[in-house]
Amino acid sequence: MVPAPHPRWGERPVAYVVLRPGQEAEPRELDAHVRARLAGFKAPDAYEFRAELPKTATGKVRKFVLRDEARAIELG
Numbered sequence: 001m002v003p004a005p006h007p008r009w010g011e012r013p014v015a016y017v018v019l020r021p022g023q024e025a026e027p028r029e030l031d032a033h034v035r036a037r038l039a040g041f042k043a044p045d046a047y048e049f050r051a052e053l054p055k056t057a058t059g060k061v062r063k064f065v066l067r068d069e070a071r072a073i074e075l076g
Contacts, residue, residue: 001044002063004070014070015044018053025049045075 003011015034019025027047034043048069054062 002066002070004046004073004075006045006075008076012075013042013044014046014048014073014075016048016050016053016066018050046073048073 001013001015004014006012015030017025017030030047031043054065056062
């Protein structure tokens with residue numbers, strides 16, 4: 001999860017999801033799953049599905065790339 005700008009709260013989480021091959025999920029299903037386990041303010045406002053996450057040469061997730069992409073998402 002990375003933060004995205006929100007007009008009221010300043011920032012809200014956005015989840016980038018990579019599903020295993022053959023798996024399917026809808027944002028509302030993920031939202032119900034997350035809200036059953038986390039406090040409401042911690043639950044993401046948006047889910048972005050990806051084939052893979054951007055990674056460095058050593059295999060770490062390039063969160064700064066995801067943060068830049070999240071800035072373009074309209075929340076609220």
